Amino acid sequence: MQLNLEPTDFRYLLRGVDAGGVLVNERRLDRSFVLAPSELIEDWRPRRVEELSPEDLDPVLAFSPAVVLLGSGARLQFPEPAVMAACLTRGIGIEVMDNAAAARTFNVLAAEGRRVVAAFLLPGS
Numbered sequence: 001m002q003l004n005l006e007p008t009d010f011r012y013l014l015r016g017v018d019a020g021g022v023l024v025n026e027r028r029l030d031r032s033f034v035l036a037p038s039e040l041i042e043d044w045r046p047r048r049v050e051e052l053s054p055e056d057l058d059p060v061l062a063f064s065p066a067v068v069l070l071g072s073g074a075r076l077q078f079p080e081p082a083v084m085a086a087c088l089t090r091g092i093g094i095e096v097m098d099n100a101a102a103a104r105t106f107n108v109l110a111a112e113g114r115r116v117v118a119a120f121l122l123p124g125s
Helices: 054-061 081-088 099-111
Strands: 014-018 021-024 027-029 031-036 039-041 067-071 093-097 116-123
Touching: 014 099, 021 031, 021 116, 054 067, 054 081, 054 116, 067 099, 081 093, 093 099, 099 116
Parallel strands: 067 093, 067 116
Antiparallel strands: 014 021, 021 027, 031 039, 031 116
């Protein structure tokens, strides 16, 4: 799927998603990562929803987001309740969706100037 959006004043834009990776600006990433509108953290540890622990959200929560988008991979899968609670107990919204939906939602919320951070789970090479 190809994503298109007007240029913005933030640094990172999600341009495409397929089963094995995500196109961030002009660069294809095939390992899990965390993305804020102006910062990218590559090689985020977890590769699958089953591997996620609440501590894995520490780099995500360090951005003080209003909402976290968790891209669970090619299909929608929910993490353990403790992972969700890591956000919710801090008053931070968390939305779990497949990677394509998370990418579309990230672009819209970032373009609106919202404090959004997306965490994408990818199997890696």
